[in-house]
Amino acid sequence: MGEERSTGLQTLGKVGVVGLGLIGGSLALDLRQQGVPVTGLVHRDSTATRAMQRGLVDEVSCHPSCLNDCNTVILALPIEALLKPDPQLVEALPANAVVTDVGSVKGAVLEVWRHRHPRFVAAHPMAGTDQSGVDSGHHGLFQGRPWVATPEPSTDPQALARVKVLAEGLGSEWITADAACHDQAVALVSHLPVMVSAALLRAAGDERDPRVQDLARRLASSGFADTTRVGGGNPALGTAMACRNTSALLKALAAYRWSLEQLEEAILSGHWAQLENELQKISALRPGFVEKGPGALSPPG
Numbered sequence: 001m002g003e004e005r006s007t008g009l010q011t012l013g014k015v016g017v018v019g020l021g022l023i024g025g026s027l028a029l030d031l032r033q034q035g036v037p038v039t040g041l042v043h044r045d046s047t048a049t050r051a052m053q054r055g056l057v058d059e060v061s062c063h064p065s066c067l068n069d070c071n072t073v074i075l076a077l078p079i080e081a082l083l084k085p086d087p088q089l090v091e092a093l094p095a096n097a098v099v100t101d102v103g104s105v106k107g108a109v110l111e112v113w114r115h116r117h118p119r120f121v122a123a124h125p126m127a128g129t130d131q132s133g134v135d136s137g138h139h140g141l142f143q144g145r146p147w148v149a150t151p152e153p154s155t156d157p158q159a160l161a162r163v164k165v166l167a168e169g170l171g172s173e174w175i176t177a178d179a180a181c182h183d184q185a186v187a188l189v190s191h192l193p194v195m196v197s198a199a200l201l202r203a204a205g206d207e208r209d210p211r212v213q214d215l216a217r218r219l220a221s222s223g224f225a226d227t228t229r230v231g232g233g234n235p236a237l238g239t240a241m242a243c244r245n246t247s248a249l250l251k252a253l254a255a256y257r258w259s260l261e262q263l264e265e266a267i268l269s270g271h272w273a274q275l276e277n278e279l280q281k282i283s284a285l286r287p288g289f290v291e292k293g294p295g296a297l298s299p300p301g
Contacts, residue, residue: 065091
């Protein structure tokens with residue numbers, strides 16, 4: 001990355017990363033690569049040891065007091081940990097530091113954090129893989145991916161600007177949106193696919209004829225793998241999405257159910273021309289979501 005970008009990231013000061021899994025570890029690696037000092041906070045000594053072995057951080061601790069001299073703190077925690085934060089963690093956050101998160105639900109996070117820290121910025125980098133744990137972090141995870149912030153009127157503008165520096169410095173596309181709009185959009189393109197993918201896996205797995213199921217398993221290839229990847233992921237994450245973005249997800253599920261019913265009706269009625277026309281219109285929608293031109297965004301992980 002260029003010198004100008006590296007210089008911008010230096011304005012973050014010392015960065016504390018709370019949680020060194022896929023997102024936190026990848027953030028730490030990219031920041032250190034550009035000369036930004038990083039302190040990690042983890043739960044277990046074994047994780048701390050591995051984090052140092054991998055070079056994720058300059059220093060690491062299991063005690064929140066390690067954040068006392070950080071200028072910027074990134075809460076790379078699971079949704080449930082964000083919504084029920086450790087009181088010791090909250091107490092350890094420096095009042096003048098900029099604090100941000102990476103959670104995929106923003107309305108619920110804001111409810112918890114808007115009054116817990118004066119310089120909190122709710123944000124969500126749309127990046128990921130199916131990996132987890134301290135060994136999953138890797139360089140370049142955020143390059144070319146959207147990084148959404150959901151500021152409120154009370155959000156500190158200087159804190160928001162610093163999070164923008166973080167996002168753009170790691171190669172992300174900076175986006176701001178209303179929290180409710182974000183949560184509904186994410187329900188459609190991230191949380192709904194998890195449920196749809198899980199349902200597809202269950203439909204195949206529940207086939208009662210052992211001969212059919214055995215053959216289906218042998219025939220399954222890239223199409224089935226692509227459409228079931230997110231449904232075969234972390235059950236706890238899928239549950240947290242549903243629990244913490246319930247109304248938006250239910251709205252998305254209702255829209256999906258209606259669309260599926262339209263296709264089913266065409267098949268039941270033998271209206272093949274209508275079905276082909278519907279599939280043609282649907283096919284034309286796909287590029288707008290997943291093909292955004294050279295150097296643009298990749299589909300969410």
